[in-house]
Every structure is written in C-alpha cells, then in structure tokens.
Amino acid sequence: MNILQRLFRFDHDLTTYKVQFARELMTSLLSMAWFVEARDPYTGGHLWRVSRYSRLLAEVAGLDETETARVSLGGFLHDLGKVGVPDAILRKTAPLTDEEYEVIKTHPDLGLRMLANHPLASLVKDAVGLHHERPDGKGYPLGLTNLDIPLDARIVGICDAFDAMTSHRPYRQGMHLNKALDNLERGAWQQFDAILVKQFVALGLAGELNHIMGHSDDNIPLDTCPMCGPTLVIQRTHQEGQHIFCRNCTGGFTLVKKEGQLRADPLGIKGSAADLEPSLDTDLILRLLESTIQHLPINDLFGDAQPTPGILLND
Numbered sequence: 001m002n003i004l005q006r007l008f009r010f011d012h013d014l015t016t017y018k019v020q021f022a023r024e025l026m027t028s029l030l031s032m033a034w035f036v037e038a039r040d041p042y043t044g045g046h047l048w049r050v051s052r053y054s055r056l057l058a059e060v061a062g063l064d065e066t067e068t069a070r071v072s073l074g075g076f077l078h079d080l081g082k083v084g085v086p087d088a089i090l091r092k093t094a095p096l097t098d099e100e101y102e103v104i105k106t107h108p109d110l111g112l113r114m115l116a117n118h119p120l121a122s123l124v125k126d127a128v129g130l131h132h133e134r135p136d137g138k139g140y141p142l143g144l145t146n147l148d149i150p151l152d153a154r155i156v157g158i159c160d161a162f163d164a165m166t167s168h169r170p171y172r173q174g175m176h177l178n179k180a181l182d183n184l185e186r187g188a189w190q191q192f193d194a195i196l197v198k199q200f201v202a203l204g205l206a207g208e209l210n211h212i213m214g215h216s217d218d219n220i221p222l223d224t225c226p227m228c229g230p231t232l233v234i235q236r237t238h239q240e241g242q243h244i245f246c247r248n249c250t251g252g253f254t255l256v257k258k259e260g261q262l263r264a265d266p267l268g269i270k271g272s273a274a275d276l277e278p279s280l281d282t283d284l285i286l287r288l289l290e291s292t293i294q295h296l297p298i299n300d301l302f303g304d305a306q307p308t309p310g311i312l313l314n315d
C-alpha cells in the first residue's frame, strides 16, 4: 500500500484529497522559491514577473489552460536551485568572473535534484532544469538544441532573459523595453526560440508587458532603496504607515501613499534582526496557486492510487 492509499481513506472523496494534497505541496514549493529569491536583494519580484510573462507568452503561443498553468508555475519556480549559490556570488555588486559564472551555472541541475521524487516535479522540471538551454546548443546544463529543448523551458528562458535585461543590477541600469526586445530579436534562432521571440516581441510592442515590467505584483511598482540601491518589494497586504526594511543596508522605511501607490519613505532607523527577516508574501503565492491549481492534471500527477476499503492511516 502506498502513501496515497494510506492518506486517501475509503470513506473520503479521493479527488478532494488529491486536490488538497497538490495544493499543500505546491504552496510549499512556491514558498521555498520565494525564500530563495529573498536571499538576493537585487532581484525582488523576478519570480512573479517571469511567471506572469510566461503565462502571457504561453497564451499567445496557443497553449491550453493546463499547459499555461504549468508554465506559469514553472516560471515562478525556475530558479529554485539558486539556493546553492553562495551569497558572495549571488550578492556580488560587480560583474561575475568566469569561475563565479561556473558556480551560477550549477543552479538548474541543483533545482532538479531538489525536486527529485517530489510528487509535482513532472509539472515544472523542464522549466527548472532547462531554462538556460539555447537552440544553438551553447546553453547549459545539457547543451540541447532547437526543439529538443522542451516548450516550457523555451518560454521561461525568454521571459527570464527579458526580465534580467530590464531589471536594474548594481553594476548597470535596466534596459528600456525596446532595447530589450531588440536584443531578444537579435538572439532569435541562436539563443532563443525564434517563433516564441516573435510572439513575445509583439506582446511588448502592443504594451502588454508594461504592467509587469518594473513591478513585483499587480499594480505594485518596484521601489528601490535610496541608500544602497536594491529593490524594495511592497506587498499587496502592506498598509500605509507600515514599516519595511532594506535587507541589504538594514535601513527602515515607512509606507506612504503617493499618487495612489504605496511608496517607501526613509525613516532614518536601522532594522533589528526580526525586522530584517524575510516575510513571505502568502497572499501573492495563494493567488498564483488559485489561478493554476484548478487547471492542473491532478489525477495524472498522483497516478491511479485507489482507496482500499478498511485501510486505516496507521496500517
């Protein structure tokens, strides 16, 4: 008897249990990815943006609701393996050396190893493990070419690169939309799937990416720490007057409303260890979960585990 047969007792609705089980497993994966992102003060909102861009690109590429849900989860989870990249490299404020870049290149494979044997791994393993592959075979970790790169990975790869180009880094400003779209077009065939790039560029030119670019949630523009430069992520549940802290320089801010948006105003105080703890954006994670879970192939994920009459949980 396997664990699902133990969990799904005969006197309960099997499908309800499976959905609840999937919901809890996915929430924990998304939360872990969020905490991994929180290690890097410069990449606030990257996972949300890549997830949202990936959803849009999947839709215009004609994917169905199940595939689109899977791609948007893959977009959020794609950098899970960055948990293995040391702070000294992740938070480095200068361009990386070749040796440091080799360390960065381990993150897709580490992400896959983290997902090994996870019941939901099949949904997101292509996005996590293969989002840095390139059609010309010069990507990593496997050097796959063209259509051997799974569709989810090709979609997330484009969205990831676009977000990297348009986000500020300590050593350079983020690119303007048109320049980043030009770069994507220049990388078509070699670095990116040419058909998907064309569709993504069309989205960009139509203004469909503007509400995601430079944002960390719907209607929440990114703020930056005026003292040291990294992103300050304001959450949907934050209130005017609430304090937030820069996890890089520890500076404190109060949230004030300016032109209808909450913005961070320096307080001139330093945060305590408790103030600087990352506070999980459960609201954002639950919204992502709710928009995807209903479309996931739950029964396929958990195989054909059937309840067995009379089985007790402690059998």
Ligand SMILES: [Fe+2]
Pocket: 078, 079, 107, 131, 132, 160
């Ligand atoms: Fe990555």
Ligand SMILES: [Fe+2]
Pocket: 046, 078, 079, 160
């Ligand atoms: Fe990324």
